[in-house]
Amino acid sequence: MQVFSTIGLTGKPDDAAVTDTIQRIADHLRGRGCTVIVDGRTVPDHVAGDCERTGATPLAERVDLLVAIGGDGTLLTAAHTVAGSEVPILGVNRGRLGFLVDVSPGDFAEIDKVLEGQYTADDRMMLSAELRDGEGRVLDAGIALNDVVLHKWHTARMIEFETWIDGQLCNQYRSDGLIISTPTGSTAYAMSGGGPILHPDVDAMALVPICPHTLSNRPLVISAGSHIEIRMPGDQMAQIRLSCDSQKNLEPVPGASVHVRRHDAPVHLLHPPGYQYFDILRAKLRWGDGHPV
Template sequence: MQPFRHIAITGKPNDTAVIETISGLVTHLENRGCTVHLDAGMGTGITGVPAHASLEQLTETIDLLIVVGGDGTFLHAARRIATADIPMLGINRGRLGFLVDVSPDRFDEIDAVIDGRAQIDERLMLEARVMHRDEVVARSLALNDVVLQKWNTSRMIEFDTWVNGEPCNQHRSDGLIITTPTGSTAYSLSGGGPIMHPGIHALAMVPICPHTLSNRPLVVSADCVIQVRVQSAEVEHVHMSCDGQTNLPLTEEGCVEIRAASHQLRLMHPPGHRYFDILRAKLHWGDSSRPC
């Protein structure tokens, strides 16, 4: 792998810890001879580096994007540059941090990635389309999940699902999570969904508080197209989101199609990264010091 020399940095705006980390990172990278660009939304509080272009514009000149913050910041940035095939490295200034797994003080790990000694992790992404009479009326990408859930009613909602055009289930629940392996440790995990290794080419359909106990999480091939049709009387009570950040409108007599996106995310890790080390650390597996 060739070293990275043209690097963009983005992070959570107006966060003191993030700004301090980025300031130190910019100095470190420039001392190593890298050309550093800041996302226009990150210009405040950082001197000496111009921030006059958005990430979408910077993708034409950079070969690596560094995200400083938490997983939410990383998800937002991933959707913004998803079609540009720019590798991403996450530096953790948030809380849990499944995606941003480099500590801000580990310049040795950052240097290893910059020098081309990174481990590359190809991550599946989703494309959600809102269809109405065979026309796409709205669409968005997601790295973690697409969620349909009730939002302004205490009653359950009713909807039907198909997989590759084959009837799957008639649901009465609080909603449905369609997740990638990356998202399987996010909202889906709280809903009782399976943890999927990121190398698996699969999607999971996880019901939210289903009415029947037989309505269980279902894992399908990522080659499948999942269709969801909400009953017309329920549409106004259903909220649809991608990664919990981008909202899509639903239409009466329309449906939602979710499939694997044509682009995958290239996630960079420092040498020695091990997926199950991350799981054990974040989920406290095998931690005998924690009470039952």
């Protein structure tokens, strides 16, 4: 018996390998009797042309499972599509590293097992970011599965800001920015910045400064229940941007502050049978290559 019967398909736009995989998966799913709904924002009109096409909001409301075909960036987009819903995501790897998309593009047996309920469920925390004015009113907001990044914009100079955690001053930075990472994002930009790898089960966030002027400014791991506030001088606002998973950019204005905390709802990922987190790390980071035991 199939656990999932109405399947959404989304993928990386303008990628021939991805569109070919989407077409083959759509044909396979329909052959199993599934209803297939294609994300019209990312899948060209000529691909899976016999399937219904829809946009982001109806897609999250109508499917039992969303299959994301591409790389980790594609899965991040999918996470934003279904955020706040109970729709799980299955990632099919047509990218490069693929920490999150772990189904082989030609292995329909893995997909079939997931459809039949043979999978590993994996809930991942998300972050909520808000720009607030001096009165505490929300000016703009975004969510992130990987990270919220404060970074310099249109300048080679460092930016200055303060971080406050749960109302207490943590640090005063002069740097190129700050990465606030979930455990999921700890193997992405944060890792490139020298941050720690956090196991997905760890209930924490990592603050990783980007090229800090003071070398003693090291990455900091804090509770996922913490409230992070970033205060910035008003005369620097034109040189600062806030990015949520590189999916949405927020533009601070004079008098604004940034507030980051855990999002109310996690994203639900599914993995095929046999999934092991440390297997993924060894394979993607090439741990142990050339050093047999």
